[in-house]
Amino acid sequence: xxxxxxxxxxxxxxxxxxxxxxxxxxxxxxxxxxxxxxxxxxxxxxxxxxxxxxxxxxxxxxxxxxxxxxxxxxxxxxxxxxxxxxxxxxxxxxxxxxxxxxxxxxxxxxxxxxxxxxxxxxxxxxxxxxxxxxxxxxxxxxxxxxxxxxxxxxxxxxxxxxxxxxxxxxxxxxxxxxxxxxxxxxxxxxxxxxxxxxxxxxxxxxxxxxxxxxxxxxxxxxxxxxxxxxxxxxxxxxxxxxxxxxxxxxxxxxxxxxxxxxxxxxxxxxxxxxxxxxxxxx
Amino acid sequence: xxxxxxxxxxxxxxxxxxxxxxxxxxxxxxxxxxxxxxxxxxxxxxxxxxxxxxxxxxxxxxxxxxxxxxxxxxxxxxxxxxxxxxxxxxxxxxxxxxxxxxxxxxxxxxxxxxxxxxxxxxxxxxxxxxxxxxxxxxxxxxxxxxxxxxxxxxxxxxxxxxxxxxxxxxxxxxxxxxxxxxxxxxxxxxxxxxxxxxxxxxxxxxxxxxxxxxxxxxxxxxxxxxxx
Numbered sequence: 056x057x058x059x060x061x062x063x064x065x066x067x068x069x070x071x072x073x074x075x076x077x078x079x080x081x082x083x084x085x086x087x088x089x090x091x092x093x094x095x096x097x098x099x100x101x102x103x104x105x106x107x108x109x110x111x112x113x114x115x116x117x118x119x120x121x122x123x124x125x126x127x128x129x130x131x132x133x134x135x136x137x138x139x140x141x142x143x144x145x146x147x148x149x150x151x152x153x154x155x156x157x158x159x160x161x162x163x164x165x166x167x168x169x170x171x172x173x174x175x176x177x178x179x180x181x182x183x184x185x186x187x188x189x190x191x192x193x194x195x196x197x198x199x200x201x202x203x204x205x206x207x208x209x210x211x212x213x214x215x216x217x218x219x220x221x222x223x224x225x226x227x228x229x230x231x232x233x234x235x236x237x238x239x240x241x242x243x244x245x246x247x248x249x250x251x252x253x254x255x256x257x258x259x260x261x262x263x264x265x266x267x268x269x270x271x272x273x274x275x276x277x278x279x280x281x282x283x284x285x286x287x288x289x290x291x292x293x294x295x296x297x298x299x300x301x302x303x304x305x306x307x308x309x310x311x312x313x314x315x316x317x318x319x320x321x322x323x324x325x326x327x328x329x330x331x332x333x334x335x336x337x
Numbered sequence: 338x339x340x341x342x343x344x345x346x347x348x349x350x351x352x353x354x355x356x357x358x359x360x361x362x363x364x365x366x367x368x369x370x371x372x373x374x375x376x377x378x379x380x381x382x383x384x385x386x387x388x389x390x391x392x393x394x395x396x397x398x399x400x401x402x403x404x405x406x407x408x409x410x411x412x413x414x415x416x417x418x419x420x421x422x423x424x425x426x427x428x429x430x431x432x433x434x435x436x437x438x439x440x441x442x443x444x445x446x447x448x449x450x451x452x453x454x455x456x457x458x459x460x461x462x463x464x465x466x467x468x469x470x471x472x473x474x475x476x477x478x479x480x481x482x483x484x485x486x487x488x489x490x491x492x493x494x495x496x497x498x499x500x501x502x503x504x505x506x507x508x509x510x511x512x513x514x515x516x517x518x519x520x521x522x523x524x525x526x527x528x529x530x531x532x533x534x535x536x537x538x539x540x541x542x543x544x545x546x547x548x549x550x551x552x553x554x555x556x557x558x559x560x561x562x563x564x565x
Binding site for chain 1: 347
């Protein structure tokens, strides 16, 4: 449904070189630290910035050649920006109804009531939570096949995040849809994504399905002495700690079986991001 | 484009209170001005209204940029060129609405005041004001799109000041050189009077179509290069 092939974007001190694929009926997560290139990747996909190299294919078409009808099949949440803050939701509804042929006015209004989004209040006066809910409601209001969601849960409390993720799960109940989502809250992605890409300094450094990460990836906590005698061929990253090293492996079973004295913890996205960001690749 | 026009109408309505105050001031000016034997005061009020309504379009560009909403707008099923064209359509509709309102009010005021005026001359003068304001808008729209809400106001102000400085200096230079501008303009207008009306209409239409084409092309180029 979506394919990025060596998409490049150069800024003064940043270089993006990103390849990824989003398949139908799958939820793909893009994770990385702040400034890793997530938003740049999303903007490139949506044609908001010009790319310096590579290609982007959406619905098997060059992204630059998408028709307006094709754009109606893409639902978007940007980390910054939604309908103008000087509009209220009622006015937004009339705009969306004119822009999207499949916009479901009744359902959207019902959802606004359900999520306690005021219809008459200016959007600029919304709280972070209200704004986040509105963004996602808009993205899912016209039956788009592909959702591109950049930090849709940012600034939300646990309850609100669960509500939004439930909304997305409902959305994925319909066949033929796909989601590309970024979030800095790993638990959101762990419980929702089928596939994960990890981006670091503009490069995709890891691509695995979520189950593999949770089942086979592990964090080893080793002293310097233990590290000296460790088989490092199956280690991916390491980070220096006061006690020695924290290492990431994609074969935790191997280390659990062969080094029973080692502390091997279950892989978590948070740990992976931290070790990648602060540590070094092996 | 329909959705964009609806959006801009809503955004323009956000400032409706300010515009009602401006309109109220214009009405007071209209009522309190001693028209004498001239239509100059009416011409000013018509220009004032047209400019005010035309400025609505520049306000909507500023609102589009507020809090990155332009980025979201560009993900909707519109093209960048449609976004630009809609600004011109909205500007034309806004300026025209202000013009119609002002012409009706000014004509009514002159009729009430019992001012003798030739309908043909009056309406052609009014159309002249509309065209002049519209030409200014053709310059201001690309500037606002290019420089945005932060720098746009300064640049537009700079352009206006430059215009008046050039105009004022030009007049001084002409005076110094002994060139009678008013006399020459009057001569030009007299010469225009012998040109068939249809030819003038065609010439004005061609000039304005070219102006719109150039201005829109510049705006589209600016928008094409923008990174949202």
